[in-house]
């Protein structure tokens with residue numbers, strides 16, 4: 001497989017007993033691309049993502065992430081990617097600063113680097129008044145923004161975001177997407193799952209997974225043209241109905 005793409009996936013498959021959760025999916029994600037990975041509940045997104053971030057072995061097929069093979073180089077992948085999910089966030093009983101020091105340490109950064117990054121992060125997010133407050137006391141939207149910045153501390157090439165804006169208000173979601181764009185413009189590759197169809201419109205390309213298979217993959221504009229509708233929500237509904 002070539003390493004020109006940030007992610008290359010070929011016939012990637014995961015079965016649990018007789019059940020095929022991810023069914024021979026293939027796609028490529030270019031460097032610097034914002035790639036939306038959509039699907040209804042149970043479509044297989046999390047199972048696929050777990051294989052890509054090197055924590056679950058594929059049953060069949062292959063995938064290369066940040067130049068590394070998911071089967072044999074999972075440890076290298078973990079060092080090259082950032083990961084953030086709605087479920088795995090920061091430690092609520094540590095302050096913002098303490099979370100940064102803690103995760104910086106886990107990523108193996110030097111103390112001087114952590115100090116500098118911590119200052120940048122707090123400056124960028126305008127969080128001077130909150131830096132010494134417990135994360136648990138922050139609104140969810142702020143937690144998610146800090147969590148995103150923390151996932152970037154070790155300067156990963158690819159960032160995996162698993163429903164990063166779940167439960168967050170529309171204005172904060174918009175600000176969150178501005179942060180995503182900024183990182184993509186800096187050359188980071190963004191792989192993001194979301195349930196919000198308006199967010200699918202913000203992606204460079206979108207794949208839609210139905211029952212373990214990728215049923216559509218293109219730019220939002222092309223998908224809307226193909227299905228002759230005016231929103232990604234309608235594309236999604238049409239696809240789901242066709243399959244039923």
Ligand SMILES: Nc1ncnc2c1ncn2[C@@H]1O[C@H](COP(=O)(O)OP(=O)(O)OP(=O)(O)O)[C@@H](O)[C@H]1O
Nearest residue numbers: 016019020021039040041042043044045046047048
């Ligand atoms: N360890 C497992 N053992 C058996 N079945 C599993 C396992 N993990 C996932 N599944 C099944 O695989 C299917 C896909 O699940 P997955 O969590 O990947 O979907 P998803 O698209 O991420 O959904 P959601 O949006 O709800 O997270 C589901 O039917 C789920 O029950």
